[in-house]
Amino acid sequence: MAEIEGQIVEEQEPLDPQREARRRLALAQIRQYPDAALKMKARPVEQFDDDLRRLVARMKQLMLDAHGVGLAATQVGVLQRLFVFQKDEDDIVALVNPEIVASGGETAIDDEGCLSIQGVLVPVERPTVVTVAGQDEHGGGVRYELEGTAARVVQHENDHLDGVLILDRTTPEARREALAVLRPRIVLT
Numbered sequence: 001m002a003e004i005e006g007q008i009v010e011e012q013e014p015l016d017p018q019r020e021a022r023r024r025l026a027l028a029q030i031r032q033y034p035d036a037a038l039k040m041k042a043r044p045v046e047q048f049d050d051d052l053r054r055l056v057a058r059m060k061q062l063m064l065d066a067h068g069v070g071l072a073a074t075q076v077g078v079l080q081r082l083f084v085f086q087k088d089e090d091d092i093v094a095l096v097n098p099e100i101v102a103s104g105g106e107t108a109i110d111d112e113g114c115l116s117i118q119g120v121l122v123p124v125e126r127p128t129v130v131t132v133a134g135q136d137e138h139g140g141g142v143r144y145e146l147e148g149t150a151a152r153v154v155q156h157e158n159d160h161l162d163g164v165l166i167l168d169r170t171t172p173e174a175r176r177e178a179l180a181v182l183r184p185r186i187v188l189t
């Protein structure tokens with residue numbers, strides 16, 4: 001099971017109270033379904049300034065605190081085309097104005113979660129290999145060839161920038177089941 005954005009990674013072991021408090025605080029700063037920002041299309045980033053780098057630093061910290069492996073700007077209510085993701089075990093990078101320039105290999109179906117749709121895992125079919133190009137937070141060109149979980153995460157985050165969620169990518173049955181979990185919560189809040 002791929003735990004994209006990873007919010008359930010450590011549920012087997014109780015977190016220490018401080019980490020759990022940090023996780024909850026981070027999740028409270030991440031827009032939750034059905035927040036309107038999650039359905040919006042983000043605009044290209046034009047200014048590579050200190051504000052952008054502060055946003056990237058904040059998103060990396062939120063992602064870590066929430067125990068995620070990716071976080072898109074739309075998830076913090078910023079409609080700009082950038083996301084951060086766990087590229088390798090100890091390498092979190094920002095990708096600004098990303099474009100998936102090639103995808104291939106086979107497709108695979110795996111369960112995905114989302115930091116903006118807590119408590120829901122749905123199967124999503126995606127290509128297993130992608131090449132993504134864009135810029136880093138300083139405006140330099142970057143290009144990554146990714147496979148496996150990293151390839152899946154990048155496609156998930158890139159979707160966020162177009163207002164596309166895992167609920168839009170999954171099977172009709174899984175979508176129905178997920179909405180049944182989510183709807184009572186919406187009524188109560």
Ligand SMILES: [Zn+2]
Nearest residue numbers: 005114115116
């Ligand atoms: Zn997500």
